[in-house]
Amino acid sequence: MNSAEKVHPPGNGGFWNDTGKTGITAWIFSTDHKRIGLLYFYSVLTFFLIAVVLGVLLRIELMAPGRTIMGPQTYNAVFTVHGVLMVFLFIIPGFQGSFGNLVMPIQIGARDVAFPRLNLFSWWLYMAGAAVIITSLFTGGGPPDTGWTFYVPFSERTGTNVSLAVFGVFIVGFSSIITGLNFVTTIHRLRAEGMTWGKLPLFVWSLYATAWVQILATPILGITLALIIAERFLGTGLFDPARGGDPLMYQHLFWIYSHPAVYIMILPGMGVISEIIPAFARKPIFGYKMIAFSSIAIAAAGSLVWGHHMFTSGMSDTAILVFSFLTFVVAIPSAIKVFNWVSTLYRGSISLEAPMLFALAFILLFSIGGLTGLILGAAATDIHVHDTQFVVGHFHYVIFGGAVFAFFGAMHYWLPKFYGRRYAEKPAVVAWVLMFVGFNITYFTMMVLGMKGMPRRYYDYLPEFAPLNLVSTIGSWILVSGLILMLVNLFRGLFKGEPIDRNPWGAATLEWTIPTPPPTENFEEEPVVTHGPYDFKKAGIT
Amino acid sequence: MSGGLHKDNAGAKLGMWLFLFTELLLFGGLFLLYAAYLARYPREFGAAGREMHLGFGTLNTVILITSSLLVAMAVTAIQRGARRMVLLLLGGTVLCAATFLFNKYLEWSAEIGNGIYPGSSRLTAGPPGESVFYSLYYLTVGLHGLHVLIGATLLTFVAVRVQRGTIHAGDYVLLENGALYWHLVDLIWIFIFPLYYLIL
Secondary structure, three states: OHHHHHHOOOOOOHHHOOOOOOOOHHHHOOOOHHHHHHHHHHHHHHHHHHHHHHHHHHHHHOOOOOOOOOOHHHHHHHHHHHHHHHHHHHHHHHHHHHHHHHHHHHHOOOOOOOOHHHHHHHHHHHHHHHHHHHHHHHOOOOOOOOOOOOOOOHHHHOOOOHHHHHHHHHHHHHHHHHHHHHHHHHHHHOOOEOOOHHHOOHHHHHHHHHHHHHHHHHHHHHHHHHHHHHHHHHOOOOOOHHHOOOHHHHHHHHHHHHHHHHHHHHHHHHHHHHHHHHHHHOOOOOOHHHHHHHHHHHHHHHOOOHHHHOOOOOOOHHHHHHHHHHHHHHHHHHHHHHHHHHHHHOOOOOOOOHHHHHHHHHHHHHHHHHHHHHHHHOHHHHHHHOOEHHHHHHHHHHHHHHHHHHHHHHHHHHHHHHHOEEOOHHHHHHHHHHHHHHHHHHHHHHHHHHHHOOEOOOOOOOHHHHHHHHHHHHHHHHHHHHHHHHHHHHHHHHHHOEEOOOOOOOOOOHHHOOOOOOOOOOOOOOOEOOOOOOOOOOOOOO | OOOOOOOOHHHHHHHHHHHHHHHHHHHHHHHHHHHHHHHHOHHHHHHHHHOOOHHHHHHHHHHHHHHHHHHHHHHHHHHOOOHHHHHHHHHHHHHHHHHHHHHHHHHHHHHHHOOOOOOOHHHHHOOHHHHHHHHHHHHHHHHHHHHHHHHHHHHHHHHHHHHHOOOEOOEOHHHHHHHHHHHHHHHHHHHHHHHHHHOO
16 A cells, blocks of 8 residues: 555645554554545455355356365355355445445545544454454364354354354444444534535435444344354253244344345445446436435335245245235335436436446346345245255345445446546456356356256255356356456556546546545535535536 | 544434444344243243242342432533532442342342253253243343443443543533443343243
């Protein structure tokens, strides 16, 4: 990071130059939301890349029937750690921690978040939790092999290091709660003059909805994980049928958090798309109020659908009917967003640059992911595809094709603002094409395999599934080659690329009105907001 | 700390309230299990509930409500600038917390002495509903006890700041937040007490 300071002309380094401390302490003890945002960004990116490697290993194992590179126990551990890292260390803290921190205070016209020291503390907690999780892989009985859901009774009986891993996730959850309450307080208290709720950028609306989910759902995860530890160490038997407990109660508690958690993952991504689309279509967003409202609606309705993970676990038919109905209800606000994005594109002056390409990919892939979600949400069809590769394909369409593509879009859209330099356009587009093609080959094939009946979480399979598995594995290689190209191009650009001015994309939100890179205090004087976030005319952008 | 030029007391209290919600939800998971298992084992829950030490429960309820009153009075006292009074009242609150925990220790010792603890031979041999009841009881009350300990530590820290004069009549949001947390600890007990000692 020091090298970045050097390439900026003196006086043009913004928050990079301003610090009393030097070296690493200027970062890990900084309470500046921009520095904390970058700390989070590089932390989550590191765990993402480790988990990508594990994911590729899983695909290589499945390339051919039988043992290819690992045995069943290793396979169980690898898919568990892949899931734990991706879910708890990358995509749940990812958006809020990195782009939420980097951009949100500037977008509402504030100098920082409401509790800057708590903000730093949340990063430290995140790192502490991550350290505990990583330690759990190499100590005790070895990496957990339960799947990222830690289902009982297996998680109570397995000899692997489940307790420590679960404790690490517990700490990360606490960090998530702190970020959530910090953001809600910030958005309520620190909006600049004139920044009414109706002028709030849609990214901020999505973070606001996400923060509420973090506050309301994460404590349930906390108590559930604490109960696993109590079960293992104290023998409380609350989930043990032999002693009067019920494993289904664990599943309920786990999904009361973990279903809303997928909205923690996807909602900020939807916010990013709502920023990128108007900027690159040069048109005010269509249906601002409905997009803002649908974020809240998704957060609210999404908290009531957890039972659809348990259709085959043994619930009453009434419960299945209600959860199935509510699951279909969540599809409505999601569809509202998709329709509004597409309507924004209609007759817009669209410029197909990298962030826009990621946004368009998001719309398509998320729609496929969402619609296949309805197949799982309807009880009758769910019983056919439950616990098959179809679920794996669906989930990756929503979270990788949706949230992570949005994350990549955000990296291309916002990171240049904070580095003052940008990536080269052509390699970014090539990388996007590779990832888009590779993604669909990898995961669409999984959905087909699931339809044919291939179960998930097995290192071996019947010979008839071999051809499609090979296709899927080759797809994963294309996907990863695109990912590598994207990262090389992006970071090369951020450190050595062409300098950019304040507003390279011609967007109308507040972060583009301040110097590039932003100064430490963000605004020289507190801004007074007079026009909406997508009002290009009043912002003087043509 | 950039941007922290002015102190936003309303913001600090909003943050605290949000945190209190998360604490309620943390206990909510245990209350949810209580509801589900009570519906499944009403008879065993009833039998086990009648064995609870009502005296200890009642005494601890009185102690916690008194401590809540004391901490509320401390907030009023700081508004009037009566520092000695604040310290006295906070001291009284922490004393109540210690007495509560001591009672809890006596109560648990008696129960463990009677062979009532998770995985004990008495509970393993008894009906499954009874074992579930006591496991939930120990977890819920134990988690609450942990919160009593955290709350008392927090209030001690606040008292030190009052003593040093960094919390005063002009700026006492930390004391208010500490008091809010203590009321939460009290409130959760107000739910635990009837659920485990009274209604069964």
